[in-house]
Amino acid sequence: MTTTSTAAPRTGTSAAPRREKETGGALNVFSHAFLVLWVILAAGPLIWVALTAFRPSAEILSDPMGWPSSFHWENFSNAWNKANIGQYTLNSLIILAGSLTGTMLLGSMAAYVIARFTFPGNRVIFMLFAGGMMFPVILALVPLFAVMENFGLLDTRPGLMIAYIAYSLPFTTFFLTSFFRTLPTGVQEAAMVDGASHTRTFFQIMLPMAKPGLVSIGIFNFLGQWNQYLLPLLLNNEDEKSYVLPQGLASLAVSQGYRGDWGALFAGLTIAMVPVLVVYAVFQRQVQAGLTAGAIK
């Protein structure tokens, strides 16, 4: 048993006032029950979907609460092939490969310059990026559509990637600017003295030093872009074959609702949810830090 280093007397162990235990008992049980109940509520619908994905559609419709009698994998192959979930996943991966790389590269470049160099307009540019975080995407909906159309980028992969990058830049730049400011300046100066160019200093010295910050914001952007729904709905709605995963599932939900093939839909949802939840479980510390940093500015 260790004591805290405060000057207060130890109120910990056996000397604790008994009074409190008696009054707190019922409340305690209730509160703990509530904590456990919310675990069931938070994970319940997701687990139900994953379990139901293994049952034939007819069974789901007659008894939605049942357990899988035996594991039917055909829902998954149906979802992957017939319902195009495989295609949608591939689309999402292609878009992410471009947009995430672009976001990280452009965001860190802009943040580095804003954080480490003094030049006229520095504050203004920083404010521009920071202000963009407060901005509701729905307002830009119509003009963005027109701008993309004018550039010939509507319903193209590069167009969607650029849109993802542009709307991820404000928070990425804001976050990385404050991160670059915390790094020591000595290393940068030493590199300059040794004859490294600005560009080289950035890529070989500063980026490796900023790795923890880059990982946090990288995961944040991965989740944000992987889950995007509004931008693809607006800019990528022409051809069903080009849908990204959330978009594909939303349209699948509508069409399967008519046909009653729930099994494939549940399997598709499971395919979409499980990888993201696994990534989150592995990196949960960074994800939580990154996501909540956005709210407390």
Place this chain on the structure above:
Amino acid sequence: MPPRFTPERVRYDRRYRTLDKYRFIVGFLAVPLAFYALFVISPFLQAIYYSFTDWSGGPVANFVGFDNYQKMWNDDRFWDSLRVSTLLLVIAPVLTLVLGMFFAYMITSGGRHRRGRAIAGVAGSSLYKVVYFFPQVLSVAIIAVVWGRVFNTNSGLINGGLDKIGVDGPAWLGGDETLGLISLLIVISWSFVGFYVVLFSAAMGSVPQDIYEAALLDGAGRARTFFSVTLPLIWDAVRTGWIYMGIQALDTFAICLVMVPPHVLKVTPVFLYERFRDGQYGYATSIGVVLLVLSMVFSLIVMRVGNRDRIEY
């Protein structure tokens, strides 16, 4: 120019150094700023302009003053959608923040007398935090599809469960507006509670232990400690969270579009999207402007109402 190729004459010249620095700055900022200006700032400014025109997608947009706003004022469908959105804006933050605060308090301070500290978390608190956060990492579209199935009248999780105990569940998304609104509120709160648990846990974790010890010595119970110690000390986080949640509720779009059938109810962003689909571009942008103004007004009100003296610790 890279140092290797810098001519000897100017290598140590301050002016050349400055020039080189600016070349680098411009080179690094050009692309990010161009993307940002073209696809974020410019649409935003255009939106404000187009809201005063009768633009419908063609090459011509005539300036019509406040016609769109007048049209909105007389449009019953707009008011219906705004009523739903306003209810979400008012109820969702209260519901979500209260739940989030309760869980966060239980997790950080619910246990007592463990590890010799005056106040500590309940057992398993890290597991709770991880699981509560699940909904936050899923796409809103996927959440909407999942809950659409959960609420399904005949073969959904809720009514299926109610059948088991012999209760006939209602048609959650079948046409009744109140039930539809309750469903929306449940889903929005469900998806954000985990976020606030993490946020408030972090805020509560930074409260010094000795304040809690003093409260404990003075005989404060758990509830008293929360209202007299914890809440005032994390008030800033509560206010920020309140504003953020209100804006999230007002921006609710995908959940309503995907989960709720159009004849049940609509939130204002969905109404905006439908106008855009109909090609009423000018009208749609003016609705967007109203939404922006609403979220600003809401933020200002919360700032005002929630203004307390900061407590330094």
